[in-house]
Amino acid sequence: MAARLNRRRFLQLVAAAALAPEGRAAAGLRVVVAGAGIIGASIAWHLAKAGASVTVIDRQGPATHASRASFAWINATWSKQPQAYHALNQAGVARWKRLQPELGLPVRWGGSLEGSADASREKEIASRVSEQMAWGEQTKILAGGDLAELEPNVDFTALRQVIYSANDGATNPIAATQAFLDAAVALGAKLVYPCELTGVNLAAGRLKFVSTSGGDIAADRLVLATGAATDSAKRFADWDLPQRDAPGATAITAPMPRVINRVLWMPKVHLHQRDDGRIVLGEEDGPPASHAERLAGHPNDFPTREIALQHAERMLKEAQRYAPDLTKVEFENIVIGWRPMPLDGYPVLGASPARPDVYLAVMHSGVTLAPHVGLLAAKEIAAGALAEELKPFRPDRHFTT
Ligand SMILES: Cc1cc2nc3c(=O)[nH]c(=O)nc-3n(C[C@H](O)[C@H](O)[C@H](O)COP(=O)(O)OP(=O)(O)OC[C@H]3O[C@@H](n4cnc5c(N)ncnc54)[C@H](O)[C@@H]3O)c2cc1C
DSSP, X not given: OGGGSOHHHHHHHHXXXXXXXXXXXXXXXXXXXXXXXXXXXXXXXXXXXXXXEEEEEOSSOTTOSHHHHOOOEEOOOTTXXXXXXXXXXHHHHXXXXXXXXXXXXXXXXXXXXXXXXXXXGHXXXXXXXXXXXXXXXXXXXXXXXXXXXXXXXXXXXTOSEEEEETTOEEEOHHHHHHHHXXXXXXXXXXXXXXXXXXXXXXXXXXXXXXXXXXXXXXXXXXXXXXXXXXXXXXXXXXXXXXXXXXEEEEEEEOOOSOOOSSEEEETTEEEEEOTTSOEEEEXXXXXXXXXXXXXXXXXXXXXXXXXXXXXXXXXXXXXXXXXXXXXXXXXXXEEEEEOXXXXXXXXXXXXXXXXXXXXXXXXXXXHXXXXXXXXXXXXXXXXXXXXXXXXXXXXXXXXOO
C-alpha cells in the first residue's frame, strides 16, 4: 500500500506527523484495529500518529461495508439530538475541516438544503432550527430567491420549508477511508487483508495476542471497529451490544455536468453531486419490508444488476421531482449498506467493561464522526485520557429504542 503513495505525498504525511500536537504518548503500544472502514482507519491513523505500533486487519478489505455504501453527508443538523450528540457531530464537522488539507480528504463543502412538505411539522422544525442557531450552527429557513440563488436548477415548489445548514459537506467515503489508511501506513502501520479476527487471548485478564485467519498477532490493545458485525462485541469484548438492522441503498451515477451544488435532503430521497461530477442518491427508508427474505443474509450487493437498477430508478424518479435536469443518467454503482446501529441509535465508544484492553467503536453517522472520534479514541487508548464528551456514549449505558 505504501508503494501506491507517491513519494512527495508520503514525505508530506510523515512531516505532518512529526508536528503532531498529540505527541507520541503511545510509543511501543501494540494495537490491532479490527475493521478497515472509516472508523477503524481514522483510529488507526491517530494511534500511529501517537506512536503506537498499529496493525489494521479487515476480513474483506478497506471500505467494503458501511463505509462503501454511505451517503457520506457530513453534518450536525437539527435531527441530531440531544445536545451532547449534536456537539459530537459539530466537533466531527470541524475536524473534517481541519484535517482536509493535511490528509487531502475529498470533501465538497457548501452546506445542505433539507426540505419538508409536512405541514404538521412546521412548528417543530422552526423551533429546532432556532435551537440549532443557539447551539452555534449556521442554520436558517430559506425561501424563494435565496433558494434560487443557491440551487438554480432545483425546483422547491412542492416543499413548505427548506432549512439551509451552511456548514455541511459531503465526501467520497471510500477515498476518505483510503486517505486515513495511507496516512497510517506512511507512519508505519500495517494493513492486512483479507484477515479475519477470530479470537482474543488473555493472561491474567490482560490481552496477550489476537487470533486471526492469518495467524496470531501480539497485541496490548484491540480496537473493534467492525461496524454492523453484530456478533463482534460478544465474541471479542465479552460484552452484549444490542444493535438493530438498518439497511439502505445507495446509487452512484457516472460523472455528469453540474446539476446541484449542495446536499439536498428531500422527502423520500437525498442526493449530492461530488466534485468528480458523480451524483450520489440515497433514501431515508431502507428497502421495502417485502425484501426481508432477500436481506436476511445481510448482503452488500443486489442479486442482479436488473434489481439494483429498479432501486436506483425509483430513487431517481423521486430526485427528478426536485432536479428535473437529472436526465440521461447512467448508474455506475448501486449497493446495499448496513448502518452500524446500536439499539438507541447513538455511538458506542469505550473500553469493554468486561475486557479493558478491548475498545469498542461502533456507530452510525460514522462518516461525520470519524475524524473526531478517531482522535478521542486514540487518546483514550494511548494515554488513558478519558474524554468527557464521550461519557454519554459508553458501552455500559442502558440501551433503549
Ligand atoms: C446507506 C447508508 C447511508 C449512510 N449515510 C451516512 C451519512 O450520510 N453520513 C454519515 O455520517 N454516516 C452515514 N452512514 C453511516 C456511516 O457510513 C457509518 O457509520 C460508517 O461508515 C461506519 O464505519 P465503520 O468503519 O464503523 O464500519 P464499516 O465501514 O462497516 O467497516 C467495518 C469493517 O469491519 C470489518 N470486519 C467485521 N468483522 C470483522 C472481523 N471479525 N475481522 C476483521 N474485520 C472485520 C468489515 O469487513 C468492515 O470492512 C450511512 C451508512 C449507510 C449504510
